[in-house]
Amino acid sequence: MADRRDIFRWIEKPETRRIIDLFGSAGVEMRFVGGCVRDSLFGREIGDIDIATAARPEAVQEMLHNAGIKSVPTGIEHGTLTAIVDGQAFEITTYRRDVETDGRHAVVSFGTDWQEDAARRDFTINALSITPDGTLCDPLGGAADLQAGRIRFVGEARRRVREDILRILRWFRFYAHFGNHPPDAEALEACRGFAFRIPDLSGERVRHELLRLLEAADPLPSLRLMQETDVIDAVLGRGRRLDLLAGLCEVEQKTTTARDRLLRLAALFGQNAIANTMAVRLRLSNKESRRIADALSETPALTPAMTIRERRRLLYPLAVGVAEDRIRLAWAASPGDNRWADWLEMNRRFDRPVFPLNGRDVYWLPEGPDIGEVLKLVEAWWIAEDFAPDRKACLGQLARLKPA
Secondary structure (H helix, E strand, O other), X not given: XXXXXXXXXXXXXHHHHHHHHHHHHHOOOEEEEOHHHHHHHHOOOOOOEEEEEOOOHHHHHHXXXXXXXXXXXXXXXXXXXXXXXXXXXXXXXXXXXXXXXXXXXXXXXXXXXXXXXXXXXXXXHHOOEEOOOOOEEOOOOHHHHHHHOOOOEOOOXXXXXXXXXXXXXXXXHHHHHHOOOOOOHHHHHHHHXXXXXXXXXXXXXXXXXXXXXXXXXXXXXXXXXXXXXXXXXXXXXXXXXXHHHHHHHHHHHHHOOOOOHHHHHHHHHOOHHXXXXXXXXXXXXXXXXXXXXXXXXXXXXXXXXXXXXXXXXXXXXXOHHHHHHHHHHHHHHOOOOOOHHHHHHHHHHOOOOXXXXXXXXXXXXXXXXXXXXHHHHHHHHHHHOOXXXXXXXXXXXXXXXXXX
């Protein structure tokens, strides 16, 4: 864990001080909460800064407006709005307490007690807060849990999960990123007990948690726990490929490439039949679905023993990114075969040739699909000749196809 002398330096940045001074001049209690505190203690870079306050959302909105600070009502009905100061986002939420929960949605009322607000959070590591002067407030032992790599529900685990079923997936996501301790038995049993409710969750919420989990340096221990508790069946069905994902993580380490959560998801699906179903369930975008489908395509088939000429022929119709994904997944299936490294290098260096003919060259045919068919015949010959024939030679081959 990082040295506490340095971990909260972002409090002193001008944009943060502007927010602190605004609340201070109004005499309104506020504190920093959530990920910015947790990640700072863990030694990670922070993103958005979360603030909890005793002020009601309408009062916060008015304060920001009067100070000339842009705000967005991102969830004002739940007490949340986002302030933007010099490009830094501050998500400001009024202290809350749960009035009613049904496993998917919560009815909340606004409060004035920060400890009551902390007690309604999911995990102890997310109940940490710091005051504007940098004092750490840890009413539930979250700092010790964070240091130990212990992901523990606030209060009774089954109750917390029953309140919001999404907390099952959040537990596994946080374990993937912060867990370094034998998993909490009570937490796992609660997740197992309510796994049957996961299909009730919206695809968007499941997608968000699954992709965030796959961003972890090593998501496999958490995914294996999901397997042991039947949670992964509720999320992905029975066709997932932990072995292919394990191979991809190994390939990432060998090639020192950044973690690619979407390609990892493709590896987890393992085949397009499953990917097509899950793309609908997880509400993947068309772009995401297309990339996964291309990555998992079985044609053309790649093998590590192919000659340079055979590789050129297979790489030619594939965009560089598509080929990269295909090669990585092929390597993931046999991570010990380092011949795939040559494939990756060739794909990056291969300057895709441009077929030198176009439809205007087939001048004797009327517009229509026949022109494309004729060009495909010449292009196939050109590819078989290893892309060597120039435009003149291709025109000569085309002339041979012209009716007498």
